[in-house]
Amino acid sequence: MIDREDIEQAPDQIIDIADWPVYENYDVFPEGARDKTLRVCPESPPFKFCLPGHRYLFKEAIKSAKNPGQPRHPDQYWAEVIAFRIGRLMGLTLPPVFVAIDSSMDEPGTVNEWFMGYPDSEDERYFPGGDYMQRLIPGYDRNKGRDHSLSTIVILSRALAREGRLSHDWKTYWGLCLCFDALIGNTDRHQENWGLIWSDDGLTARFTPYYDNGTSLGHELQPRKMQRMMRDPNELNAYLRRGEHQMRWIKGDPRRLPLIEGVVRYCEHYPEVRPILIERLSQWHEDALEAMLLNLVRFDMPAPFTQSRAEFVAFLTQTRRARLLQALEN
Template sequence: MAQACDLIDRSDIDQKANQIVDISGWPIYGDYEVFPEGARDKSLRISPNPSPYSFCLSGHRYLFKEAIKSARNPGQPRHPDQYWAELIAFRIGRLMGLTLPPVFIAIDSSREEPGTISEWFMDYPQSKDERYSAGGDFMQRHISEYDRQKGRQHNLSKILALGRRLAQRNQLTHDWQSYWGFCLCFDALIGNTDRHQENWGVIWSSDDSRARFTPYFDNGTSLGHELQSKKMQNMMHNPHEFDAYLTRGKHQMRWSKNAPNRLPLIEGVASYCSRYPKVKPALIESLSGWKEEALETILQSFTRFDIPQPFTQQRAEFVAYLTLKRRERLLRALEN
């Protein structure tokens, strides 16, 4: 499968319920006590040596993310258990055969603040010198008066032009058509509506001769994280309400700068494959290559973590229902 993945092999890692990572004593990396990107409070930390658990890399950077805080009630989370979506998205990506930065459940015990730590996708042991360029840097250079705050001009056509140009120059180390096809498919499956210009980028070699798109990161605005208990219950018993929810889902990009609307999550994948048909068989294989029970087992394991804002049985059942219904519709759209 053609992906951008110079991550080291982490396919065998697993976190048990009794292995919640306490980052309260982890050093802050540089000046990143408050990480500047995104809506959720974040801090960039360094795993100690020795690391607390075998799945954490000693001396490596990890981004600790909390739940989105409420504007009306400062300091209080708006969606208190949203941090689970980041972990579940990582595990769903693994089911699809994708290489994503590993994510683990964590807590800052000094504040009793739960969250996740996401493994930094660069600077692994023995890796070469590289530099990271955010997608927003590219969009700003190539679109006049690009609004980086709101990203309304964020569009797939311009992004694909970058992939095509890098490939023509023989700089890109992987297939750009497959990369973006899998990105759209993964986001549609988890319902990620936040693949904005800061949530993708390019990693360059030190001499700029080689480049690759980043692994898919920052995937937590997904999986119905914003839905409360009563809403989840209603949607599982009301097909019309559930259908309306799926229909409203949009990618955080348009097909072209002047397109009137953002790409629909599921239909956007089918549209992409109609333009790049060689990608379709791999997407179908990635979606259909795992059983329902595999997802349900993963979700049930998360209900056993003893942490503030736990992952409830109701949410486990809803996320399974939501994800499997999305997979069903994605496969139908791709196979027709």
């Protein structure tokens, strides 16, 4: 169900979740900086791309620490929507994300489809990555996550594959994850933003779809900064060099893994993944990206997605893709 085709949201199909009931008895769902509530889509859904009776996370913009209740980046919710759509251009499995509003508070945000509990699906159990980091790394500080490392994830993945527990190829999964995060500039793939979904009998598992992708796409940049970066290569290069994955290669490394360098380094260890990443980065044309972004400009929302931000996101994403391809092909 997660990869269904009829999930296109038009500008006149903004979801109002004001009357959607809150799902009180929820299982663990991803944590993060943005306020969120788990909602249930009514049995008579507002649009055909909403699944009746299914759970959705309503996520608001990140609130300001200095001005409680006020968003720090009021239009940040657009990054979650765009990341989902870019992921689909790459042929990735991501939970659908839709533009939404809580009209009772005039609060804009997104509804992110919960990636479990689909109709006719088997009972499954979700365990976040932090559970495994704590088991594998003595004294792991789950709040800070400073010891979150790709090498530990590899140890876990190899063990599961060796025991015949994984239902898919972990090398491709993590290669695509690193590549996707580098493409959108996602710096927030911490231990709560990935996990394992186990069958009810506990015999087989699969890694979660790539979720919670909103800390990306230059969402934190103000308009003047965006315009300077589009004009000044030095400012752009400095910004791109600062981008890092939310994990180190090995526990104890002095810095986190740089976004593009991390992808290249991973492919040096698993060269069979390299052509897959190149193909996924090359399979879509920039016109498709630009058309998707311009369509989002047409949504009439508080803190709208502007024409200037659409142009910047297209520029930033195309630049990152070109540099990823150059690094992978050389």
